[in-house]
Amino acid sequence: MIPRVIFGLNTTKKAVFIAETRGAGKAFAVGRVRRVPFQLLQVSDLAGLLDNLSAIFDHAPKRGNCSVAILKCSGGRFSSALEAIKAEAVAELAAFQQGLPVIEVRPQSLKKALGCATDQKWRERARQMFNKNAAREFWSKGLDGAISAAYKVAADGEK
Numbered sequence: 472m473i474p475r476v477i478f479g480l481n482t483t484k485k486a487v488f489i490a491e492t493r494g495a496g497k498a499f500a501v502g503r504v505r506r507v508p509f510q511l512l513q514v515s516d517l518a519g520l521l522d523n524l525s526a527i528f529d530h531a532p533k534r535g536n537c538s539v540a541i542l543k544c545s546g547g548r549f550s551s552a553l554e555a556i557k558a559e560a561v562a563e564l565a566a567f568q569q570g571l572p573v574i575e576v577r578p579q580s581l582k583k584a585l586g587c588a589t590d591q592k593w594r595e596r597a598r599q600m601f602n603k604n605a606a607r608e609f610w611s612k613g614l615d616g617a618i619s620a621a622y623k624v625a626a627d628g629e630k
Contacts, residue, residue: 475628476537478528478571479621481613482544482559484552485509487520488613489527495625501601501618506609511554517561524565531571539566539573540624542581542616576620584623593619 479490487507494500505527509520531537544551544559566573581593585600597615601607601622607614 475625476532477621477624478531478537478539478566479542479617479619479624480539480559480562481542481616481620482551482555482562483613484554486613487524487558487562488611488617490614490617490621492618492621492625495628499622499625501621504607504614504617506611506613509554509558511557517557520558520561521565524562525568528565528569528571531569537571538624539563539571540576540620541566541573542576542578542620545578574624576623578616581619581623584626585619 475493475495477492479492481488485508487509489505489507491502491504492499493502507520507523507527509523510516511520528539539562541559541562544556563573578593581597582591585593585596587593587596594612594615597619598610601615601618602610
């Protein structure tokens, strides 16, 4: 059986971070990671971002064993940048157009999913789990969210 592929996504003000992952639990593995930079200065920029993300998802396995886990943007007092929110919507549209199911992951759920200590932040735990010894040279807040979202969806799928 081909392992399930989960694309973890996290959008920021200037880029969409994508982590292609396989497996779950101890077999969870991060494959290719991408940073898709963007600027949303005009409407055509949204179309360009859609084209870029669609091209990435177009190469995904199509046999029902692939999904997209999107770390949802925050709202409220400490809300995400408008550009990140727009990019999230474009990413969901790109996945939908390619026939990939989208699973929304709330940032508040990551602390439990990653098994954080009581006073530990989820981003710190993600770095411990997925970037041991600084193996990923370009580790960032965007990448940790993408990988963590995929990890949570993989773990939920095991249950």
